Amino acid sequence: MKKIGIIGAGNMGSAIARALSSEKDWHVAVYDTDMSKLEGLGDCTIAKSLQELLQSEDLLLLAIKPQVLPSLYPLLRNLGSRQKKWISIAAGVSLETLTENLGTENVVRYMPNLAAQVRQSVTAVTPGAKASDSLKETSMAIAQLFGSAFLLPEDQIAAFTGISGSAIAYVFQFLHAIAMGGVSEGIPYPQALAIARDTCLSAVALQKQEDANPIALATKVCSAGGTTIEGMRSLAEGNFDATVMAAVSASSDKFRLLEKMAGQNRQ
Known part of the structure; x- marks a missing residue:
């Protein structure tokens, strides 16, 4: 059974959670400070705290607003972010910023679009230079579960935003x-x-x-x-x-x- 923890249950986070939880070989746990956003997430496990989520999952998806991240980084580091694998959909937050603040180079950026809600997103997948091969493969496979995925270098994400x-x-x-x-x-x-x-x-x-x-x-x-x-x-x-x-x-x-x-x- 493949496992992932999702931090944030907004439009994108919840759409990805639903897509993954509908697959028999995925176990999905989700955490959000707003409990009302966690309703209707199907077979997802609801984590009671960020600590609980990080203790139980090795692969984590950051699905929160970029302006919230700076205040969250210290807590994530204290909870062992360095030992985890990360996928981020935080718009405008570079791999360098993620690596510095999470303490690991095992990071991938996503740029999905709104059609993730109907599993038709067109998603840019951008692995960090030192991301593991297994994380690269897994991140592509996950993106393909809620639409199509395109492997792009980071300097093309801005252009991708414009056309997708x-x-x-x-x-x-x-x-x-x-x-x-x-x-x-x-x-x-x-x-x-x-x-x-x-x-x-x-x-x-x-x-x-x-x-x-x-x-x-x-x-x-x-x-x-x-x-x-x-x-x-x-x-x-x-x-x-x-x-x-x-x-x-x-x-x-x-x-x-x-x-x-x-x-x-x-x-």
Whole structure:
């Protein structure tokens, strides 16, 4: 039986806990200072204290807000963090900061997204330079239980945030915009949203199956003098590509700033 302890039961922590506890070969223990967050975690064991969790588990996942970590590090060190293996989903907290404050180089960073709630997260997995092979393998396997996983170096996490962690919100915005376009043309919003959603799903399914360049697929839809090319022209006039690329860069830049601030504030 594989075992993991999860510190923090917010949206991400609880989503990962549910995904792992649904697997027969995983035992999951969870601790959170807010007991109400621990309700509805299925087959998870609820730890009564942080000390209890660290005493019983060798592999631990930090799923708490980055601003809380500095005050928690001393307690974790006192409870033997140096002898543990760690996975962190604390945004903006570097491997260097984690290593210095946990007292071990056996550390991996995750950058998941909101779709972890439905086991469809796209997660960046970034092991420390001296993380054990077993931790690297285990961290990849865990991430694949709640979605897809991509092994990335730490200097690409900011970019990954722009195209996945934050970009899922851009997709929601795009979905809403298409649906509102349907409303302006006379289709009620609930039906327009359902149509837009299934259209997005069908487009992704086709691209994934054919593994084709998205522009090549878009060109296939555009008949000469037809309806689609008029819509594409409108997107071009509105600088659609440049706007989306700027949004990715803005999110990536903000991530770098937060990471820099977290490094300056480390204990």
